Amino acid sequence: MNDNRLERKSDQTKALVRQSALGLFRSQGYAKTTMRAIAEEAGVSLGSTYYYFASKDELVLELYRESVTEQRAAASAALQDKSGLGERLKAALHAGVDAMTPYHAFGGAFVGSALPPQSAVNPFGPASAGVREDAIGIFRNVVEGTKVPAFLRAQLPELLWLGYMGVVLFWVYDHSEDQRRTRALIDGAAPLIAKLVGLSRLPVVKPLIEEALALKARVQG
Amino acid sequence: MNDNRLERKSDQTKALVRQSALGLFRSQGYAKTTMRAIAEEAGVSLGSTYYYFASKDELVLELYRESVTEQRAAASAALQDKSGLGERLKAALHAGVDAMTPYHAFGGAFVGSALPPQSAVNPFGPASAGVREDAIGIFRNVVEGTKVPAFLRAQLPELLWLGYMGVVLFWVYDHSEDQRRTRALIDGAAPLIAKLVGLSRLPVVKPLIEEALALKARVQG
DNA sequence: CACTCTTTTTGAACACGTTCAAATATTACT
DNA sequence: AGTAATATTTGAACGTGTTCAAAAAGAGTG
Numbered sequence: 038m039n040d041n042r043l044e045r046k047s048d049q050t051k052a053l054v055r056q057s058a059l060g061l062f063r064s065q066g067y068a069k070t071t072m073r074a075i076a077e078e079a080g081v082s083l084g085s086t087y088y089y090f091a092s093k094d095e096l097v098l099e100l101y102r103e104s105v106t107e108q109r110a111a112a113s114a115a116l117q118d119k120s121g122l123g124e125r126l127k128a129a130l131h132a133g134v135d136a137m138t139p140y141h142a143f144g145g146a147f148v149g150s151a152l153p154p155q156s157a158v159n160p161f162g163p164a165s166a167g168v169r170e171d172a173i174g175i176f177r178n179v180v181e182g183t184k185v186p187a188f189l190r191a192q193l194p195e196l197l198w199l200g201y202m203g204v205v206l207f208w209v210y211d212h213s214e215d216q217r218r219t220r221a222l223i224d225g226a227a228p229l230i231a232k233l234v235g236l237s238r239l240p241v242v243k244p245l246i247e248e249a250l251a252l253k254a255r256v257q258g
Numbered sequence: 259m260n261d262n263r264l265e266r267k268s269d270q271t272k273a274l275v276r277q278s279a280l281g282l283f284r285s286q287g288y289a290k291t292t293m294r295a296i297a298e299e300a301g302v303s304l305g306s307t308y309y310y311f312a313s314k315d316e317l318v319l320e321l322y323r324e325s326v327t328e329q330r331a332a333a334s335a336a337l338q339d340k341s342g343l344g345e346r347l348k349a350a351l352h353a354g355v356d357a358m359t360p361y362h363a364f365g366g367a368f369v370g371s372a373l374p375p376q377s378a379v380n381p382f383g384p385a386s387a388g389v390r391e392d393a394i395g396i397f398r399n400v401v402e403g404t405k406v407p408a409f410l411r412a413q414l415p416e417l418l419w420l421g422y423m424g425v426v427l428f429w430v431y432d433h434s435e436d437q438r439r440t441r442a443l444i445d446g447a448a449p450l451i452a453k454l455v456g457l458s459r460l461p462v463v464k465p466l467i468e469e470a471l472a473l474k475a476r477v478q479g
Numbered sequence: 480c481a482c483t484c485t486t487t488t489t490g491a492a493c494a495c496g497t498t499c500a501a502a503t504a505t506t507a508c509t
Numbered sequence: 510a511g512t513a514a515t516a517t518t519t520g521a522a523c524g525t526g527t528t529c530a531a532a533a534a535g536a537g538t539g
Contacts, residue, residue, distance in 0.1 A: 072496060082519045149374035154366040154431050161431055210375050210382055218477050225473035232466060241462055245453060252446035256439050293526060303489045314526065
């Protein structure tokens, strides 16, 4: 069994590798950050980095974790003085993009390693279940204290998160200065979604949304 | 300058490499198909394959091209006896999934190499503009001869193609037997979208859709 | 044929992510 | 303290995609 001191030593080394990797990702990007560079920066051998992280992907997952944590904090601060679904959603989405901004230049490479189903970083996969729950939690927070029809309320946070994944994809491809187009997308889409949710009680709209929800339930996992 | 005979010789070699690559992709998958294996199968040196295709990605693009061509043919055949947007959309989407079925096992790897913005295979990028136009054309064909409000008509094919990209992503993650869930998604979503298009004239729905179209125009390119 | 110039082909080389058996350090137990 | 078990570290090795200078083949021209 492990002793406290050993655990601490091991955790320290792991943290050191993690820290080196995140720093290099930030400063050099994904492609230029080689496992060898991470090892050297951390002052350990190449093999050691693999002892703590089974793949480069797992290091990217750490990055993902950190960015969600940051988004969570920023979003929950920004939500303090916002009411209304549109405004709250807008704040959360902007917080997300803010948290990712340092990585925009390498976003494409990250997406490439994130989307394969077997990847550890795949946001839909089991390995990232924890982070995903955190991320959906942000949108649960968004929905809290807003008026949402009961039949939609439970599902809405996950749907918003899914939409957010779409925004992230858009952001990755957005080469406009400071990603202005992504900001414009958020500013335009958030009130639109709020309006749609508001209309969802109407007899014309409701069956459509109910059917969509039923389809989602039928089709998933 | 090139002589006809020389061009023909060169084209033959290129076709040979292409053919070897596609065959190996089909039988071995993306990861196991190494550039060296492609070269050997084609009976040329490794360097030669790079003379004709600048990267493995470009070979995947050939695969993408082929699959779109196949989908196009299957869709246009299936559309002969279908009327109504829902039925026609369903047929086109099923044709797409049909064309991709042989590659499902390796779909994830393909997506990983396809989505990075700088990738040659990226379906939104300039390198695949031709294939993309072909693919959108399939949905132009779908819309033809159906009743669609004028304000939506021009945009609809591209929107449907975008939705299809979503279906493809879903398909990649779909591990159900014979991708049944993707089929169910198509069968459910196609009539839903048709219904939405039908309702899009109504004064409650129309402004919402108009605003969404305006947002899209504002935000793209 | 002899000569240039271009197109095509080659195989060695590079850096990368990853694996692994062996060496070393640390802990657990007597 | 001494010994067996375990946790950690190491560096060499493998196979990969990609690059490149040089060789070979081909075409055009006198």
